Amino acid sequence: MYQAQALLPPTLTVNPPVITETDSVTLHCQTPPSVSVSQCYFYTLSGGIVRGFPCLKTLTGTELLLKMSQQSSPAEVQVKCYYTVKHGGSNSPHSDPSSITVHTPPPTLTVNPPVITESDSVTLHCQTPPSVSVSQCYFYTLSGGTRGFSCLKTLTGTELLQMSQQRSPVDVQVKCFYIVMFKGSNSLSPHSDLSSITVHTLRPPTLTVNPPVITETDSVTLHCQTPPSVSMLHCYFYTLTGLIVRGFSCLKTLTGTELLLMSQQRSPAEVQVKCFYTVTFGGSTSPHSDLSSITVHTLRPPTLTVNPPVITETDSVTLHCQTPPSVSMLHCYFYTLTGLIVRGFSCLKTLTGTELLKMSQQRSPVEVQVKCLYTVKHGGSTSPSPHSDPSSINIYNTVEKESSTTQSIAPSKDSTGLTVISPYPFPPVTPAKQTSGWTVVMSKNTGSSSSSSPTPVKAASAEIWKFVAVVAGCGVAVGVILLVSVLLCNNKRTAGPDEVKRQDTKVEYSDTYHMYCTIPEEPAASDLMMGQMYSTVQSH
Structure with missing residues (x-):
């Protein structure tokens, strides 16, 4: 009892005296220097004893609340300490109490979006701990x-500018805190970290790219379209992977190679581009445009050839999608402008007219427009080439083509007499100039019908009898001579019905030549009246 009274009480210090649940506090139980201390003990007035081997103890706010004081934040924790000596194990008097205030954790402030104009809106969210009842x-x-x-x-x-007493364009720095009830009154939480909101007076530009797919040697036009009311100073184009390019006008043309250099990429690549502008007064920078993509291919378009370009439904056409020789292609694709894509494992594809019509969803006669493309393997993905120029294939109905190629042997009648046609395949003979009389001519036929073969024989016979009636008035002798000549000509030059029918079968496959035997009309009445005699047979 005497030894216990003889010991001096320790001095307890806490640092810092105000913490949050996640912060730490150091408790120091300072004993007299002349005492050989065995152990120090820390305890709260509302909780249990904590044993600490050294007299210097560090605890978090959570440990202080849960393990020692059995309280919840916000709270003021009262702490004391004492020590024991090595010889005899006597306990020292207890120290005076020290207070540690444990606050709730600070909130987290988020702002969305971080860049706005004066007419836009921003959402501020002061996120408090879920365990805290915030008023x-x-x-x-x-x-x-x-x-x-x-x-x-x-x-x-x-509203944000009015709250901050600032004018745009400006960066507004914002913080937040919350209030909880502590000891019957409002207790302020620690403050959140700083968040920035940029308020522009300017509207963002609109970026257009044309065309969106190019090769390295092609060009693309970038147009940073600014609001019409803005007096802009400069436009800037930049890629998400590369450098900023300054353009004095907001219309910039670049080749695929320049775009790849600017983005520090290699083709094939998808280049992501944005733009913004600066204004003349104050040099303020606009918000940035939305993202635009430009695809840069290394691939050249193929060349499509079709052979033959004119077919029937039963004929075949060969489609050849000719790829650049340096390309290791994967597949070729042929498609019509009105139909479906057809996959061909080789780039040489043969189709019938019927298949091509099905593919194009058309009916003959029609002109089918065809294109092709090819694919290559790049990394783990497949890249399509640019498409070829269109090629045309004319498809005719089979019946129409046969009718257009069938040879004709229809008769023709001269104004001065009768035309008799014989479809013998003789070489053409150029006739002498006809005056009047009976002319024998062989000429090449270019007609389109073969259905009138027997007609010339019947017509010739009728004209022979007509001729006999005319000749009778001029004398028997002249009539006999002329009749014999006509009969001989008719027998030699005119084929019978069986022969004509047999030769008709050859008309479709060979050139047809016609032989004409023309008998003139009767001599003029004035000539007959004068009693003149005419020989009307002229050989050519």
Whole structure:
């Protein structure tokens, strides 16, 4: 008892005296220097004893609340300590109490979006710990103004500028905190970290790219379209992987190679591009445009040939999608402008007219427009080439083509007499100039019908009898001579019905030549009246 009274009490220090649940506090139980201390003990007025071997103990706010004081934040924790000596194990008097205030964790402030115009809106979210019952959140800017709202608040750019007492364009720095009940009164939480919101007066530009798919040697036009009311100074184009390019006008043309250099990429590649502009007064920078993509191919388009270009439904056409020799192609694809894609494992594809019509969903007669492309393997993906120029294939109905190629042997009648046709395949003979009389001519036929073969024989016979009637008035002698001549000519030059029928079968496969035997009309009445005699047979 005497030894216990003789010991001096320790001095307890806490550092820092105010913490959050995640912060740490150091407890130091300082004993007299003349005492040989065996052990130090720390305890809270509301909780249990914590044994610490050294007299210097570090605890987190959570450990202090849960393990020692059995409290929840926010709380003020009262702590004391004492020590025991080595010889005899006597306990020292207890130290005076020290207070440690444990606050709730600070909130997390998020802003979305971080860049707005005065007419746009931004959402402020002061996220509090789930274990805390919050009555209200407060948002404030570093330049002035504190507003109490719900913990999820939406403000326009104009309202934010009024709250911060600033003017656009500007960066507004925002923080938040919340209030909880502690000891019957409101207790403020620690403040959140800083969040920035950029408020522009400018509208973002619109970026268009044309065309969106090019090769390295092709060109693409980038157009950074600014609001019409803006007096812009410069436009800037940049890729997400490369450098900024300054353009004095907002219309910039680049080749695929230049675009790849700018983006530090290699083809084939998809280049992501954005733009923004600066204004003349103040040099303010606009918000950035939305993203635009440009695909840069190394592939050249194939060349499509079709052979033959004119077919019937039963004929075949060969489609040849000729790829560049340096390309290791994967597949070729042929398609019509009106139909479906056909996959061909080789780039040489043969189709019938019927198959081509099905593929194009058309009917003959028609002109089918065909294109092709090829694919190559690049890394783990397949890249398509640019498409070929269109090629045309004319498809005719089979019946139409046969009718157009069938040879004709229809008769023709001269105004001065009768035409008799014989389809013998003789070489053409150029006739002498006809005056009047009976002319024998062989000429090549280019007609289109073969259905009138027997007609010349019947017509010739009728004209022979007509001729006999005319000759009778001029005398028997002349008539006999002329009749014999006509009969001989008719027998030699005119084929019978069987022969004509047999020769008709050859008309479709060979050139047809016609032999004409023409008998003139009767001599003029004035000539007959004069009693003149005419020989009307002229050989050619």
